[in-house]
Amino acid sequence: MKGATNIIRLLQSASANAALYDSGHLQVVRLGNQLFEELSAMLEACGELSVIVVENELIINGTPQEHSLFLNRFATMLKARGIEHLKFLPGITREEVAGLVYLLSAAAGQGGEAASSDHLRFGCVKLPVVGHPAGSEVGERAVTEVLKELRDQELDRFTEMYRAVQRRQQLKITGIAEVVTGFVELFRQEGISLLVLAALRDNDEYTFTHSANVCILNIAQAMALGIEGQQLKDIGVAAMLHDIGKLFVPEEILNKKGRLTDEEFELIKKHPVSGARYLMDIPGVPRMAVIAAYEHHAKFNLTGYPDLSASWRLNLSSHLTMVSDFFDATRTRRSYREPLELDQITTMMLDMSGTELHPVLTRNFFQIVEGVKKGC
CATH class of the missing domain: 1.10.3210.10 (Hypothetical protein af1432)
Known part of the structure; x- marks a missing residue:
């Protein structure tokens, strides 16, 4: 789970710098590259990274996280943009990572709608269907x-x-x-x-x-x-x-x-x-x-x-x-x-x-x- 929290730190840093400087700034490029490389390596090793927001609580890959200021800020950042569920999948591209950084760097409501792509999924928390299927004898x-x-x-x-x-x-x-x-x-x-x-x-x-x-x-x-x-x-x-x-x-x-x-x-x-x-x-x-x-x-x-x-x-x-x-x-x-x-x-x-x-x-x-x- 340490790797996941480090990805979140990098994502916050990259977004903060993207909000201050233009996309070609050396610091923005460096953090974006580091984020992409570490995220890609993690997804290749672990399969996927799932982040769920409940109020200001974060659940990462099914594990509720202890409170910390940076995780709390990240939860607030996602909620402000209407994102309750964020999933990263293997094969994510530099363009997808750059798009996420841009979305999070813009002021809430000004970065456009969070749109899912092939390897980056946005959503709200949805509960599973809990009834038995029709005709079931269970x-x-x-x-x-x-x-x-x-x-x-x-x-x-x-x-x-x-x-x-x-x-x-x-x-x-x-x-x-x-x-x-x-x-x-x-x-x-x-x-x-x-x-x-x-x-x-x-x-x-x-x-x-x-x-x-x-x-x-x-x-x-x-x-x-x-x-x-x-x-x-x-x-x-x-x-x-x-x-x-x-x-x-x-x-x-x-x-x-x-x-x-x-x-x-x-x-x-x-x-x-x-x-x-x-x-x-x-x-x-x-x-x-x-x-x-x-x-x-x-x-x-x-x-x-x-x-x-x-x-x-x-x-x-x-x-x-x-x-x-x-x-x-x-x-x-x-x-x-x-x-x-x-x-x-x-x-x-x-x-x-x-x-x-x-x-x-x-x-x-x-x-x-x-x-x-x-x-x-």
Whole structure:
């Protein structure tokens, strides 16, 4: 990934110089040549380079990037020109690279429309079709069979692992990773709609544990954004473990039917810190899981808990988890209330978009939900 970020640095430098000098200037030519040569070598070795913009987050070849000023500037540069997806393909020409440099060097709206070519593709983030093809026999039968298998095997194992934590034994992360890998493989075999449909069902027979539902919904969101490989699995593991800090909260508080007292709510608010602290000491736990456990109640505008500084940058996995977590929490029957209807939840979450929830991810989430509903 270091090679990809270096390409982005060169592209920004070449564009900045092209904005200052004419196309024949020595510095512009030198940077343009260096960009073309390094990009060509990288594409020949790796096959392609894909950059996706979600708000000001960059996903490079399926991997969300840590925040940095230059990556943030590049994301802003692309968005200002209406580019959410940029793909470089092997065989790219000097003319195509020069055209991109010119497009990015011009003031937003003055460089012409971003037009795809043979080896350079522009686009907006589009979610995959998630319904089953017409006439498919997968549908209801597959949902029933697959969920029964998951219920009997994966979720029993998951529950036992949580019980071990409650007994203050050390969590075995390999078991959690195997559950997540099973979910990812099912998505690949059956398509996104199968497990998302499972998480949307309100029939008790198909109800997953909350953490498994959040895992399913996070994987669906991440796959729709083009995230794959180990990063996808880490996002799934983070979702499975996001609420682990609640195991350190007294059960009588978690299951209380009436309103919590201020003191009880303060105990609840400690569970992100407790969960992150616990996971930090477990060998093999992805760093992303620790972060998501700590941040998943922080809210998009940082008004949640724990208290974070105004400059804090939330991880993409935490944003995904907030969306999935709120959806499943309101969709699921709780000791103190009945589940809400889907239309009501949709209205609530879209109202929260941009304040408590990530606006782009929330809209994308409901595109997935709508696709599942239409395809079933």
